[in-house]
Amino acid sequence: MAGKYRVAVIGGRPAPVTNAKELGIDVVLVHEEGAYEESVLRHCERVVHAPITDGQAVLDVVKPLHEERPFDRVLTTTEFAGESTGFVVDALGLPGVTEATARALKDKVLTRELLDQHGLSPVRYRQVKDVDDVKDFLAEVGGRIIVKPADGVASLHVHPVDGDADAEHAWQALQDAEVASVIAEEYLDGPVVSVDSFSHAGRHLPIGYSEYRMNDKYVEWEVSTPSRVAVPHLDALFALTPKLLDAVGLTEGPSHSEFVLTKDGPRVLESHARLAGSGAPELVRRAFGVNLDRMFLTVPLGIDTLPETSPAPIGGAAVRFFTPEPGTVSAVEVEDGAADVVRTLPKGEVPLVFLPYLHEFTEVEVAAVISKNVGDVVPPLLTVADCVSGYVMASGTDAADAVAKCDRANDKIHFRTS
Known part of the structure; x- marks a missing residue:
């Protein structure tokens, strides 16, 4: 029997479509062959294959299905399919x-x-066309700048520039990476925080707020919520976030907006019209009691209503990625009591989601996943996509407690590399 609602989901991860059938929602998954977990199919009406970044190709497979039985929504959970889904x-x-x-x-x-x-x-910025543009902007700002891809993701190819030599190095690195469009921005000094929101009919509701620990490449290897450093700025963040979303024309669905808490107040770093990565929806569920994965489908379809007010925290949550020294793994040692549950990815298996087994841990206080086996290679941590050695996720009485539990688990799981 057909469900009451029908949606097409372009690419992305399986969690938001779990239990769709029980909610009366028929999901058509549009994905690339071999790029999704087979287990997601039990939640879907069907899967059709198309290159998910090609809007016309996606339309070509979706439109005939829409003509047979109209879709109520076409959605995505992944940055890569944002523009094609919009098309x-x-x-x-x-x-x-x-x-x-x-x-x-x-x-x-x-x-x-x-x-x-x-x-x-207000942030000083310039789209730069060559290394001389970078140097001119550096002189104009009179201090450190950041040079990065205008359409970059996952902290990849982000270069701090303090002088002409840095400018030349950054520009050459971006050219070597074949980056087509480059933006230079003044360096924003302060901690990075984020706000996870949901919108419906043009109304924006800030829900969760998180903070990060990162390395010198701006790669975020830990996320914790609710953010402690954001609290003094919460009114400003919750006022700025809806204005940001209005400015870009967002009216519906999840969003993830990142800010730097400067001495002059919060400044926008970037924003995304999707559920956040790094397990953020699960962190928000644990810390605020709000299920963003469920809302992804139910609020746009009118099954659930968007709450009127932002929720207060009910606890804390954190995820920490393991960051072993780069090299070939010679041993992985797990001490007793490292976590309530420890899972190891089978050798040779390539996970199709960023945090494997996460859906199995909803009732587990501290869970760890080891994604590297003996003989596997640990890459240097140059981008969030290099956080591939595994993770630990924890709930706590507050964020600091959750972070402490992650740290204890990390200290009891040892990757030996050479």
Whole structure:
């Protein structure tokens, strides 16, 4: 029997479509062959294959299905399919994240332009065309700048620049990486925090707020919520976030916005029209009692209503990625009591989700996953995508307690590399 609702989900991870059938939602998954967990199919009406970043290709497989039985929404959980999903949303005339909004969030130059137009979050920036542009902007700012891809993700190719030699190195590295569009921004000094929100009919509700620990490459290897450092700035963050989302034209669905807490107040770092990565929806569920994965489907369809007010924390949660020394793994040693549950990814298995087994740990206070075996290679931590050695997730009475539990687990799990 067909469900009451029908949605197409483009790419991404399986968690948000779990229990869709029980909610009366038929899900058509559009994904690339071999790029999704087979287990997700039991929650779906069907799967169709297409390159998920190609809007026309996705439309070509979705439109005939829409003509047979219309979709209520076309959605995605992944950054890579944001613009292509928006293309399909526009082509089918459906509510949701438009291609223009997806592009405005992906292209950091457009984001900055829109913020400027709305008088929000003043940050000096410039789209730079060559190394001389970088040097000119550095001189104009008179202090450290950041040079990075305008459409970058996962902290990849982010270069701090303090002088002309740094500018030349950064520009050459970006050219070697074949980065087509480069933005230079003034360096924002202060801790990075994020706000996870949900929107419906143009109303934006900030829900969770997190903070990070990161390395010198700006790779975030720990996320904890609720953020302690954000508390003095919470009113400002909760006021700025809806204005940011209005500026980029977002009216519906989840969003994840990152800010730097400068001496002059919060400044926008970037924002995304999707559920956050690094297990953030599970962190929010543990710390705030709000299920963003469920809301991903139920709020747009009217099954659940968007709460009127932001929730207060009910506890704390954290996820910490293991960060062993780069090299070939010679041993993995786990001390007794490292975590309530410890899982190891079978040797040779390549996970198709960033945090494997996460859905199995909803009732587990401290859970750890070891994703490297003897003989596997640990890469240097140059981007969030290099956080592939495993993780520990914990609940606590507050964020500090959850972080302490993650630290204790990390100290009892030893990767030997050479």
